[in-house]
Amino acid sequence: MSDFQVRNPNYIERVRESFARQSFMTTIGAELLDVLPGGVDIRLPYHDGLCQQHGYFHGGVIGTLADNAGGYAAFSLMAPEDTLLTVEYKMNIVAPGDGDALITRGRVLRPGRTLTVCRAEVFAVKEGREKLCATALCTLMTLEGQEDTPDRHQPKTG
Amino acid sequence: MSDFQVRNPNYIERVRESFARQSFMTTIGAELLDVLPGGVDIRLPYHDGLCQQHGYFHGGVIGTLADNAGGYAAFSLMAPEDTLLTVEYKMNIVAPGDGDALITRGRVLRPGRTLTVCRAEVFAVKEGREKLCATALCTLMTLEGQEDTPDRHQPKTG
Amino acid sequence: MSDFQVRNPNYIERVRESFARQSFMTTIGAELLDVLPGGVDIRLPYHDGLCQQHGYFHGGVIGTLADNAGGYAAFSLMAPEDTLLTVEYKMNIVAPGDGDALITRGRVLRPGRTLTVCRAEVFAVKEGREKLCATALCTLMTLEGQEDTPDRHQPKTG
Amino acid sequence: MSDFQVRNPNYIERVRESFARQSFMTTIGAELLDVLPGGVDIRLPYHDGLCQQHGYFHGGVIGTLADNAGGYAAFSLMAPEDTLLTVEYKMNIVAPGDGDALITRGRVLRPGRTLTVCRAEVFAVKEGREKLCATALCTLMTLEGQEDTPDRHQPKTG
Numbered sequence: 237m238s239d240f241q242v243r244n245p246n247y248i249e250r251v252r253e254s255f256a257r258q259s260f261m262t263t264i265g266a267e268l269l270d271v272l273p274g275g276v277d278i279r280l281p282y283h284d285g286l287c288q289q290h291g292y293f294h295g296g297v298i299g300t301l302a303d304n305a306g307g308y309a310a311f312s313l314m315a316p317e318d319t320l321l322t323v324e325y326k327m328n329i330v331a332p333g334d335g336d337a338l339i340t341r342g343r344v345l346r347p348g349r350t351l352t353v354c355r356a357e358v359f360a361v362k363e364g365r366e367k368l369c370a371t372a373l374c375t376l377m378t379l380e381g382q383e384d385t386p387d388r389h390q391p392k393t394g
Numbered sequence: 395m396s397d398f399q400v401r402n403p404n405y406i407e408r409v410r411e412s413f414a415r416q417s418f419m420t421t422i423g424a425e426l427l428d429v430l431p432g433g434v435d436i437r438l439p440y441h442d443g444l445c446q447q448h449g450y451f452h453g454g455v456i457g458t459l460a461d462n463a464g465g466y467a468a469f470s471l472m473a474p475e476d477t478l479l480t481v482e483y484k485m486n487i488v489a490p491g492d493g494d495a496l497i498t499r500g501r502v503l504r505p506g507r508t509l510t511v512c513r514a515e516v517f518a519v520k521e522g523r524e525k526l527c528a529t530a531l532c533t534l535m536t537l538e539g540q541e542d543t544p545d546r547h548q549p550k551t552g
Numbered sequence: 553m554s555d556f557q558v559r560n561p562n563y564i565e566r567v568r569e570s571f572a573r574q575s576f577m578t579t580i581g582a583e584l585l586d587v588l589p590g591g592v593d594i595r596l597p598y599h600d601g602l603c604q605q606h607g608y609f610h611g612g613v614i615g616t617l618a619d620n621a622g623g624y625a626a627f628s629l630m631a632p633e634d635t636l637l638t639v640e641y642k643m644n645i646v647a648p649g650d651g652d653a654l655i656t657r658g659r660v661l662r663p664g665r666t667l668t669v670c671r672a673e674v675f676a677v678k679e680g681r682e683k684l685c686a687t688a689l690c691t692l693m694t695l696e697g698q699e700d701t702p703d704r705h706q707p708k709t710g
Numbered sequence: 711m712s713d714f715q716v717r718n719p720n721y722i723e724r725v726r727e728s729f730a731r732q733s734f735m736t737t738i739g740a741e742l743l744d745v746l747p748g749g750v751d752i753r754l755p756y757h758d759g760l761c762q763q764h765g766y767f768h769g770g771v772i773g774t775l776a777d778n779a780g781g782y783a784a785f786s787l788m789a790p791e792d793t794l795l796t797v798e799y800k801m802n803i804v805a806p807g808d809g810d811a812l813i814t815r816g817r818v819l820r821p822g823r824t825l826t827v828c829r830a831e832v833f834a835v836k837e838g839r840e841k842l843c844a845t846a847l848c849t850l851m852t853l854e855g856q857e858d859t860p861d862r863h864q865p866k867t868g
Contacts, residue, residue: 260452263421263443285421289542294418295461295480300454307453322453323667324691326484326642326800328827328847330820345845346804350666351639351693353802353845371819371827373802373847375640375691377667384447481825482849484642484800486669486689488662503687504646508824509797509851511644511687529661529669531644531689533798533849535825576768579737579759601737605858610734611777611796616770623769638769642800700763 240274240347243315250316251276251308254384261304264297268308274344276308281337293333298358298370302327305342306354306374311384313347319384320376323351327372335360338369345373352376398432398505401473408474409434409466412542419462422455426466432502434466439495451491456516456528460485463500464512464532469542471505477542478534481509485530493518496527503531510534556590556663559631566632567592567624570700577620580613584624590660592624597653609649614674614686618643621658622670622690627700629663635700636692639667643688651676654685661689668692714748714821717789724790725750725782728858735778738771742782748818750782755811767807772832772844776801779816780828780848785858787821793858794850797825801846809834812843819847826850 244250248271255261255268264286269277278301280286280293288294303325310320342356354374359366402408406429413419413426422444427435436459438444438451446452461483468478500514512532517524560566564587571577571584580602585593594617596602596609604610619641626636658672670690675682718724722745729735729742738760743751752775754760754767762768777799784794816830828848833840 254447257447258452259443259445260455285417287417289412289415294416294458295465296454296458297418299457299461299483300452303453303457321490322487324484324486324640324669324689325457326482326847328482328820328849329480330822330827332479346802346842348804353640353804355845368820371829371847373640373800373845375802482798482827482847484689486662486691488664488669504644504684506646511646511798513687526662529671529689531642531687531798533644570763573763574768575759575761576771601733603733605728605731610732610774611781612770612774613734615773615777615799616768619769619773637806638803640800640802641773642798644798645796648795 240313240344242273242313246316247273247312251312254311255308260300264300266301271312274309274313274347276305276312276342278305278340279337282335293338295329298329298333298338299327301338301340302356302358302370302372303374305340306356306372307376309342309344309354310352310376313344313352314378317381319379319382321379323375323377325372325374327370329370331360331367331369333360333369335362337361339366350378352378398471398502400431400471405431405470409470412469413466418458422458424459429470432467432471432505434463434470434500436463436498437495440493451496451518453487456487456491456496457485459496459498460514460516460528460530461532463498464514464530465534467500467502467512468510468534471502471510472536475539477537477540479537481533481535483530483532485528487528489518489525489527491518491527493520495519497524508536510536556629556660558589558629562632563589563628567628570627571624576616580616582617587628590625590629590663592621592628592658594621594656595653598651609654609676611645614645614649614654615643617654617656618672618674618686618688619690621656622672622688623692625658625660625670626668626692629660629668630694633697633699635695635698637695639691639693641688641690643686645686647676647683647685649676649685651678653677655682666694668694714787714818716747716787720790721747721786725786728785729782734774738774740775745786748783748787748821750779750786750816752779752814753811756809767812769803772803772807772812773801775812775814776830776832776844776846777848779814780830780846781850783816783818783828784821784826784850787818787826788852791855791857793853793856795853797849797851799846799848801844803844805834805841805843807834807843809836811835813840824852826852
């Protein structure tokens with residue numbers, strides 16, 4: 237991934253700061269691991285509140301991680317004055333979310349001025365071994381000149 | 395949807411009972427509304443723990459609802475002795491998840507012996523008006539002769 | 553679809569003229585039927601050169617029609633000075649392409665300044681009856697200020 | 711890919727023979743290159759009949775190759791008595807189909823008894839250099855005990 241151009245020298249901080257503001261990541265207990273130029277890794281430990289009806293990680297949790305890992309992989313290449321939004325994603329679940337944790341790796345496949353395409357792979361970690369659980373393709377759109385700050389949104393619950 | 399064949403006369407109870415066992419639905423606060431032959435509606439009120447960095451509903455939450463509405467739409471047509479799993483889904487987010495609640499409608503497009511294809515649409519409800527937020531296509535696979543019960547899974551957290 | 557704003561009063565001509573320049577449509581024998589604000593229908597009669605190994609319409613033919621119907625549905629809403637390109641599409645094939653012809657209906661779901669999302673449905677027509685063969689979601693991107701003419705491309709085979 | 715189990719010792723012949731029966735491959739001029747356990751490469755030289763309105767390879771051609779490369783990658787792992795069909799695919803086009811030829815590489819990501827998930831990447835070759843043009847995820851379903859022969863289909867054109 238060394239051929240991706242980083243437009244923001246503080247991209248690691250910016251990704252971490254934005255991730256920290258996503259309350260849903262706190263709700264599910266996801267942790268941002270590595271942040272690379274064009275890539276991020278996210279880890280989510282298993283707990284009882286993340287399950288589908290059979291006690292495995294819920295497909296929505298798996299999709300959430302894939303979407304977010306793809307999104308922040310793209311975000312790592314954004315200019316300081318830009319932000320982005322998810323246009324769409326598609327995910328194949330190839331094995332149950334059966335493990336002590338999920339590790340998700342999002343990687344930029346093709347950066348673009350307006351659109352960035354990423355791949356995200358979700359692995360279920362069980363007894364120290366990783367097994368592919370899901371693979372996704374994500375499309376993100378750059379919003380030029382829009383800060384990634386919360387103040388363009390009025391509180392909804394207050 | 396009146397042309398879909400219901401194989402389980404107790405399909406409404408079965409869908410509700412399975413949904414109630416998904417701990418992730420409790421975690422996010424989702425509520426199962428109508429259950430029809432080949433269709434379900436799910437509602438999720440906004441709260442502070444479901445957000446992305448700008449205070450809107452997180453894309454993962456939107457995807458979770460789409461996946462689940464598609465899944466239970468298909469599940470409503472299953473025979474009593476069968477269950478199903480999500481093969482894949484693809485979702486376009488067409489507007490921010492900006493509202494007091496999300497309403498998701500999952501509908502079977504094409505039922506099949508092995509595979510069922512569903513559409514799910516997610517609407518953001520704001521001041522009583524619904525606005526399309528996301529549209530998804532989901533593929534579900536029937537697992538014949540497998541109960542939809544939690545006992546084939548060992549507790550993971552001990 | 554009456555709520556879609558047409559930016560080009562000559563949109564029908566423009567769609568037909570662009571379609572006519574797609575040599576691949578001539579190669580397969582596809583015909584543009586109706587052109588509406590935000591929608592087009594395409595018809596393709598069966599012939600021996602369009603098959604997969606079992607003699608049905610090839611999946612690539614089905615995908616070609618879905619992609620093109622979605623694309624021209626979006627194109628019908630473009631301003632005269634803009635063109636567009638396909639960002640991505642996803643298609644579920646729900647029945648074999650078994651018929652005397654395929655009819656494809658592309659419809660805009662959500663128009664946007666930069667991105668437009670469309671649905672396309674492909675029907676196999678057999679003995680006068682239509683049967684759903686495939687359903688697709690397509691994302692198109694507007695290219696502002698770029699003519700939809702062939703002259704930005706150098707001949708490749710000459 | 712050495713960890714994929716080949717169930718048919720004559721898989722290369724079987725893939726080549728099936729590909730040769732797809733009349734649409736002949737129509738567009740596609741050529742099957744390598745056949746590996748869980749992978750195939752397909753090449754398509756540019757010609758005037760394969761274009762969209764700007765003279766590039768049509769998106770439907772790109773999708774056709776992706777679908778077919780994914781399909782035959784999966785088919786290479788099938789037992790002699792089984793065949794398969796495409797359930798769905800999703801493709802991102804990341805650059806125009808601008809080149810002297812397209813090379814498509816289909817690879818199995820996850821084989822399964824009923825479903826196989828593949829990745830396909832399409833490259834535009836120009837002046838000897840490959841550039842990524844599209845990336846796809848494909849889902850294929852095994853049809854057990856069904857020969858991959860044309861005789862289960864009645865001639866359609868009379």
